[in-house]
Amino acid sequence: MIDTAFLQPDEQALTGRFIHDGFVTAPADDRAGLDRIQRRAAELAADYLKLPHSNDPLVFLDNVHSRVSVEDLNGLRMHVIGGLNAEPWLRPTYFRLARSTIETIVGNELCMQRRINLSIQMPADDSSLLATHSDVWSGDSPFEVVVWVPLVDVYRTKSMYLLPPSVNGEMQDRMASLRSAEELYKTIKPHLVWIDIPYGHVLLFNQTLMHGNRVNEEAGTRWTMNCRFKSIMSPYADKRFGEFFEPISLRPATRIGMQYKLPGGFDA
Amino acid sequence: MPERSGHRGYIGARPLNGSRAPQHVQNIVIRDYAKRRNLQYLLSAVEHIMPGSYMILEDLLDELPKLNGIICYSIFMLPPDEARRRAIYDRVLHEGCDLHAAVEEISVRSKDDIGAVEDILMVQKYATILT
Numbered sequence: 001m002i003d004t005a006f007l008q009p010d011e012q013a014l015t016g017r018f019i020h021d022g023f024v025t026a027p028a029d030d031r032a033g034l035d036r037i038q039r040r041a042a043e044l045a046a047d048y049l050k051l052p053h054s055n056d057p058l059v060f061l062d063n064v065h066s067r068v069s070v071e072d073l074n075g076l077r078m079h080v081i082g083g084l085n086a087e088p089w090l091r092p093t094y095f096r097l098a099r100s101t102i103e104t105i106v107g108n109e110l111c112m113q114r115r116i117n118l119s120i121q122m123p124a125d126d127s128s129l130l131a132t133h134s135d136v137w138s139g140d141s142p143f144e145v146v147v148w149v150p151l152v153d154v155y156r157t158k159s160m161y162l163l164p165p166s167v168n169g170e171m172q173d174r175m176a177s178l179r180s181a182e183e184l185y186k187t188i189k190p191h192l193v194w195i196d197i198p199y200g201h202v203l204l205f206n207q208t209l210m211h212g213n214r215v216n217e218e219a220g221t222r223w224t225m226n227c228r229f230k231s232i233m234s235p236y237a238d239k240r241f242g243e244f245f246e247p248i249s250l251r252p253a254t255r256i257g258m259q260y261k262l263p264g265g266f267d268a
Numbered sequence: 269m270p271e272r273s274g275h276r277g278y279i280g281a282r283p284l285n286g287s288r289a290p291q292h293v294q295n296i297v298i299r300d301y302a303k304r305r306n307l308q309y310l311l312s313a314v315e316h317i318m319p320g321s322y323m324i325l326e327d328l329l330d331e332l333p334k335l336n337g338i339i340c341y342s343i344f345m346l347p348p349d350e351a352r353r354r355a356i357y358d359r360v361l362h363e364g365c366d367l368h369a370a371v372e373e374i375s376v377r378s379k380d381d382i383g384a385v386e387d388i389l390m391v392q393k394y395a396t397i398l399t
Binding site: 128180 | 281288291292310311313314315316317318321323324326327330
């Protein structure tokens with residue numbers, strides 16, 4: 001329950017869900033932008049695989065495992081993410097996919113990760129798994145959120161799991177007695193929530209909570225993108241301003257404040 | 269025996285010897301090292317920022333049967349306890365793998381290589397750096 005008269009009811013509801021569940025999903029604010037990203041990803045993948053561009057990017061991406069080997073998967077991933085990040089429209093478009101939700105959860109004076117990530121997980125492939133982790137453990141600030149965008153329908157093991165806030169602290173307290181992240185996964189497994197997201201929706205999640213993925217046991221290939229956002233003036237950790245984050249919405253009052261100097265010369 | 273897929277990178281978020289390198293820079297250093305030695309680089313795992321945690325390294329050691337080896341960004345990412353380090357060397361070699369450190373450009377490919385690595389770590393522990 002968010003007890004404030006300053007937020008609209010829909011903002012209060014969204015905020016309450018994010019705090020209680022650790023995540024929110026929402027239809028993309030800019031569906032045409034999402035389709036553009038998906039189409040470009042499919043084109044880049046087709047180029048890498050020397051295939052003609054598909055008229056149905058979702059089906060092409062979902063079935064890419066029939067056209068690429070596990071050994072060549074990272075080459076494909078690097079080609080697609082390199083090509084996408086080279087598009088000047090990518091980051092503004094990505095931001096627009098979730099702008100309203102980001103501004104409610106984080107604020108409206110933001111910095112954004114400089115390079116958007118791409119994850120591809122083919123069915124039964126165990127070569128590119130993300131073990132149980134919190135981003136904070138590898139140097140992210142607890143003030144960040146992740147915007148996670150699937151380019152295909154994701155569900156069950158084709159998606160990601162998250163440990164709900166209600167049990168995250170208790171499980172974290174047990175961590176030091178465990179040997180590996182795999183042991184940690186086994187400990188938290190009964191409590192995990194797998195987040196189903198149809199294409200066209202975006203996910204914002206609390207990256208301080210434990211999360212990760214497992215071998216994709218579904219029929220299609222998972223294609224997801226992720227990018228971190230934080231309030232510009234909130235504390236940074238190892239992922240620093242400039243090298244990892246850059247401002248995307250520095251407001252005039254902040255610019256003025258940073259440049260302001262009090263009148264001087266009184267102690268001369 | 270399963271097919272081995274390459275060398276996994278191992279980077280971190282904790283300062284090393286009082287300084288830090290951004291994680292993308294650590295990856296560049298590892299990728300360059302792998303390229304110059306014709307090693308197939310696999311996406312890096314990132315060790316925890318919490319002091320004393322080596323959970324990610326333990327995961328990599330569990331993964332060794334599927335790897336050719338591990339490339340650390342720096343040899344100073346290994347645990348400070350010598351006995352624990354020696355257990356890591358033993359495990360790597362027992363699995364038929366090797367262990368590299370990209371910054372120091374050294375590797376443990378056999379038991380004969382361990383002494384040189386330990387010398388570096390020992391000197392670092394006791395020598396003073398002028399500032």
